[in-house]
Amino acid sequence: xxxxxxxxxxxxxxxxxxxxxxxxxxxxxxxxxxxxxxxxxxxxxxxxxxxxxxxxxxxxxxxxxxxxxxxxxxxxxxxxxxxxxxxxxxxxxxxxxxxxxxxxxxxxxxxxxxxxxxxxxxxxxxxxxxxxxxxxxxxxxxxxxxxxxxxxxxxxxxxxxxxxxxxxxxxxxxxxxxxxxxxxxxxxxxxxxxxxxxxxxxxxxxxxxxxxxxxxxxxxxxxxxxxxxxxxxxxxxxxxxxxxxxxxxxxxxxxxxxxxxxxxxxxxxxxxxxxxxxxxxxxxxxxxxxxxxxxxxxxxxxxxxxxxxxxxxxxxxxxxxxxxxxxxxxxxxxxxxxxxxxxxxxxxxxxxxxxxxxxxxxxxxxxxxxxxxxxxxxxxxxxxxxxxxxxxxxxxxxxxxxxxxxxxxx
Numbered sequence: 001x002x003x004x005x006x007x008x009x010x011x012x013x014x015x016x017x018x019x020x021x022x023x024x025x026x027x028x029x030x031x032x033x034x035x036x037x038x039x040x041x042x043x044x045x046x047x048x049x050x051x052x053x054x055x056x057x058x059x060x061x062x063x064x065x066x067x068x069x070x071x072x073x074x075x076x077x078x079x080x081x082x083x084x085x086x087x088x089x090x091x092x093x094x095x096x097x098x099x100x101x102x103x104x105x106x107x108x109x110x111x112x113x114x115x116x117x118x119x120x121x122x123x124x125x126x127x128x129x130x131x132x133x134x135x136x137x138x139x140x141x142x143x144x145x146x147x148x149x150x151x152x153x154x155x156x157x158x159x160x161x162x163x164x165x166x167x168x169x170x171x172x173x174x175x176x177x178x179x180x181x182x183x184x185x186x187x188x189x190x191x192x193x194x195x196x197x198x199x200x201x202x203x204x205x206x207x208x209x210x211x212x213x214x215x216x217x218x219x220x221x222x223x224x225x226x227x228x229x230x231x232x233x234x235x236x237x238x239x240x241x242x243x244x245x246x247x248x249x250x251x252x253x254x255x256x257x258x259x260x261x262x263x264x265x266x267x268x269x270x271x272x273x274x275x276x277x278x279x280x281x282x283x284x285x286x287x288x289x290x291x292x293x294x295x296x297x298x299x300x301x302x303x304x305x306x307x308x309x310x311x312x313x314x315x316x317x318x319x320x321x322x323x324x325x326x327x328x329x330x331x332x333x334x335x336x337x338x339x340x341x342x343x344x345x346x347x348x349x350x351x352x353x354x355x356x357x358x359x360x361x362x363x364x365x366x367x368x369x370x371x372x373x374x375x376x377x378x379x380x381x382x383x384x385x386x387x388x389x390x391x392x393x394x395x396x397x398x399x400x401x402x403x404x405x406x407x408x409x410x
Contacts, residue, residue: 010039010051011408013058017352017389020062020359022372032057034350034389047376060384060392061402062355063371064124065334066362069219069252069280069318072111072128073144075332078323085328087292088224094325099131107147114322115155117332122382122399125158127219127250127366129191132165138172138179141186149186160366162189162219167232170207171199180210191219194232204239217248217367223256226290226299230256233279237271245275248367252280252318254303255290265304269311278365279313281305281357282320283344284337285327305345316362317341334358339393351389378403 015035021027029036029050037057038050047061077098078084084094111128118126133142145161152159163183170176170192183190190211194200211218223230233254240249251272257265272279281303290301308315317338321327338358341347347354356362360370371380382399386392402408 008041008043009408010041011061011402011405012039012053013055014038014040014050014053015057015060015387016040016050016373017060017062017355019352019355020372021374023374027374034352035060042378045378047373047378047381049374057387059405060386060389061373062122062382062384062399063359063373063376064380064382065122065358065399066366066368067118067123067126067319067332067334067358068250068316068362068365069282069320070114070118070126070128070332071321071324071326072114072126072148073107073130073142074324074326075114075322076110076324078325078328081325084325088289088326091289091325098325102143104143104147107144108151111144111148112151114332115151115157115159119155119157120398121333121335123157123334124380125160125363125366125368126155127160127162127189129162129164129219129221132163132179136175138165138169138175139182141182145186145188158368160189161186162191164191164193164221166197167192167194167203167207168197168199169203171197171203173206176203176206176210180207180214180216184214184216188216189219190216191221193224194220194222194236195224196227196230200232200235201239204235205243208239208243208245211247212243212245215247217250218245219250220252222251222254224253224286224289226255226259226301228259230259233257234268234271237268237275237277240275240277241271248365249275249277250280250316250365251277252282252320253286254279255286255301257304257308258299258302260304262307265307266311269304269308269313272308273312277313278316278361279303279308280316280318280365281341281345282318283340284322284330285320287340287344288327300344302341302344305341305347314361314364315357316365317357333396334362335392336396339396342393349390351393355389378408
């Protein structure tokens with residue numbers, strides 16, 4: 001740490017990915033591949049510039065990470081099950097059977113572990129989905145909803161709860177109104193599972209109407225399969241455009257987009273971009289569940305990441321399931337999942353361009369203000385023991401809050 005005077009100081013030998021700086025020309029620094037290098041100037045507790053350095057870069061600095069899609073109610077439950085495996089529908093049935101045995105204490109232990117892991121991985125914001133259950137009234141949340149609300153009080157990060165109900169349930173006007181009202185009262189996000197339900201258009205109409213009425217963000221599990229004919233993603237885009245919806249909308253999975261011809265992918269991607277809808281790619285679970293046949297899978301189950309990004313869609317990365325019936329392995333670590341996405345979706349360097357998928361872009365998808373390195377409070381910055389973005393995604397170093405570096409004043 002170098003004292004500058006007037007309460008200011010600099011952190012020597014810093015690399016900052018270019019994509020995580022809102023104004024690179026003003027921020028300064030020496031270009032080093034896809035990063036900017038220099039001494040990070042901190043003024044009144046905020047990062048304001050990179051100054052020329054006499055020190056070789058020693059660490060990579062990023063804003064805190066955002067986990068856009070996870071299931072804390074289910075995580076770390078695999079050891080309670082036996083002979084689990086198969087496709088999405090088999091996983092749903094296995095998890096449903098295990099859910100019948102859940103207690104508040106069991107949920108609390110598993111979800112708290114997941115939260116600790118996400119916080120250790122550097123997250124400051126997390127959206128967890130919670131199965132809303134089969135209650136006919138729609139306004140009685142499940143046990144996990146209440147447990148996660150309690151955990152959120154002491155989580156030390158922003159924890160968003162998304163109610164995961166069926167789009168067929170939301171096709172009932174009364175159910176949609178009661179469910180959305182309860183979600184809004186609890187400060188949650190309205191979510192739905194969209195597959196091939198006959199009532200999905202009516203459900204979407206009700207969902208967007210209630211979200212607009214109550215100012216809710218929306219989050220959909222959509223087209224989580226490679227079966228022909230799944231078209232929920234386009235239906236969501238059409239519904240959002242028809243409703244002129246202005247709130248944040250995030251669509252997870254969208255596996256079946258891989259079935260579409262190039263001209264159809266372009267049409268759907270253009271609609272998503274015009275509607276301002278973000279898409280979450282979820283490689284951990286989709287690589288495990290999708291494309292199953294009698295032998296080795298020959299399809300990846302990953303949505304069209306390149307084409308969506310080329311059309312201007314905000315594509316983000318989510319961890320999804322960790323050690324449950326949907327994915328029996330995995331880890332709560334956005335950098336690790338982004339690394340997997342590089343392999344699964346054939347993402348090429350420069351890797352700074354994909355880091356917004358777990359930082360600024362993910363924050364936008366969750367309806368949060370994006371935080372770049374420039375202007376960030378000292379407490380919102382992380383240091384990684386890596387000398388390039390490739391090394392970050394390869395070595396998966398544990399983040400250290402910048403304030404915890406030796407010699408950095410708090």
